[in-house]
Amino acid sequence: MIGVRLKLARTATGFSLRGLAAAISHCVSAQSIGKYERNEAMPSSSTLIALANALHTTVEYLLGDPDLVLDDLEFRKNGFISKREEAQVEATVLVYLERYLAVEDILQLQSIRWDVPRDVPYPVFHSSIEADRAADALRYYWGLGHEPIPNLVELLEERGIKIFAFPLGGLGGLAARARRPRLPPVPIVVVNAEDWGERQRFTLAHELGHIVLDISPDLDAERVAHRFAGAMLMPAKSLWLEVGKHRSSIPLGELLALKHVFGVSIQALTYRCRELDIINQTTYRALFNEFERLGWRTHPFKEYGAMDGERPNRFNRLCLRALAEGAISEAKAAEILDVGMTEVSNYMRGTLSSSLEVE
Template identity: 35%
Template sequence: MNAFAERLKSARKMKGWSLQELADNIPVSISKQALHKYESGLMHPTGEVLIALSKALGLRPDYFLRKSIELGPIAFRKKARLGSKEIDSIKEKVKEFLERYLEVEQLLNIQVRFKNPIGNIQIADESEVDHAVLKLISKWNLGHDPIPNVIEMLEENGVRVIAIDAPESFDGLSTFVNDIPVVVISNQFTVERKRFTALHELGHLVLNMDAEIDQERICNLFAGAMLLPDNVLERHLGEKRNNIAIGELVSIKEEFGISVQAAMMRAQFKGIIDKSGVDRFWKTIASNKKEEGLGSFAGSEKSYRFEHLVFRLAAEEVVSMSKAAALAGMKLSDFREKLEAA
């Protein structure tokens, strides 16, 4: 299969379309059979057809010339109703964004080498999670205050974080591209869920977990400990409680950017609250799992690094304004307006 054929197939999967759906959406007459030949490398489109394909797929023609990347093994969190087409679409969206991101870094001669500070800690059971978290916090100089922006913190430490538009049934994924760790979350998440999910996926990337343990639970414990490290909860709630008011947990949510439910799970794990108190909490929260009306974290979860790098490319005239806009995934007029206003 030639490079164009691979790119066309990836672009179609990114849209979540079948060959027939692509044929139905092209502004010129192209059969499903002809498209199959393009994807098989048996035919190459004319310039007119290439432009038509680009319009139908919402991509610039130079997308089909860009070098492809391959994702490594993926830790994929999803609900059972997430179908194969949706999974393929998510993977292709991740690849397309990373291709642009890595090209921007290459043009600026930026080389980021990720080093896992806790890879030598073997996680055989959940009791070892807090030790790994404390070491990571120390190595990354995070302190024990609330993390203002988890996504930006991860990017500063060599992790690429991608927020994509995805179905509600998608939770998150993590993988490596070469030696670059990648975390993917959904744009639809609340700010608290974005923070927790990003750190859960980080757990998959940095924790050296025994194969037989429940890795999803371990990564949940890891995320909770990163947001509420060491004895933070004890300072807020005390060492032993029979009952914790929802209002106390809302206050923690607003300060530390962790959901009320995740904060309670952390309190249970730390042995602060007994089983009867936990049971009462889950009965209370059962009808409001989305925590509507229960406060929110005032911060935002967004990565600014990629945008800053693309602006730098344009400002230093490393590439044309049009090329910079394409790398940013924006229309030229929108990119120019944002650059001049930045």
């Protein structure tokens, strides 16, 4: 039944029952839509398509599992984004998450359990500096030491976090927990597929912070998550080893080289150096004035040496594994992966396409 999701979509887009009826050219009445929302009736296929179009969502979303919901949504915004756009992103995440979980069920994997680190959620009650200790504790639990993380997407997927990359417009990313009856919650992070690699990595670490931290309402949650991301990607001991504990200046060439060591932006590196008092406020301001002159402080914020993104591959791998083992047909694989039959057939013959390529 579609009642729960239909009402959520209508509420998110701001339609009244009468307004939605008008938006679909009164092919059904407001009273009929009310019955759909109360699960007292089901719309015809043509009405369902009209409702999905008017609500800027998909039929697949409306027909999806009403018991699968996203909680604790945290959006990282690059600019203004409307409630309607947020609702569209939420619907897209739910659609792809349902496909992901369906493939795991087909393979009887029962989903990789979220490897909940000891002492999570880590408390950050007094100062954002506590986020550094949280990042150190998480790295210790996951056995990462103090070295840079070569592939953050792969690490998080191995730990049971579902990673998706979609074009998000004014959103940098989001974190959420998917909840299902009688099953443990599934943590999710979504990055903007249009961002370059170092920005995506920072978003992943930032959203991970929202998942594992318990932040006091008296603190700026975004600033704390930023501090956690910096500590996760650039541990103090590792950064001190590379640049020293105190510097009077750091040239752009050195920052560019370090960017590729840690997989972060030059600006994130500079900010982290200031957090750790490696550079003073005067040097920090001088560097950011230079970044402003170079155009890095305005949209699209792209710097020298932009890196390719780390692609989430586990969902594709599992789907193609199910196909290879005969658990699903090529037609079903194409439907789940949202690609054409030709692409799936080419993959099975050994001719990879860019959308199905896995690493």
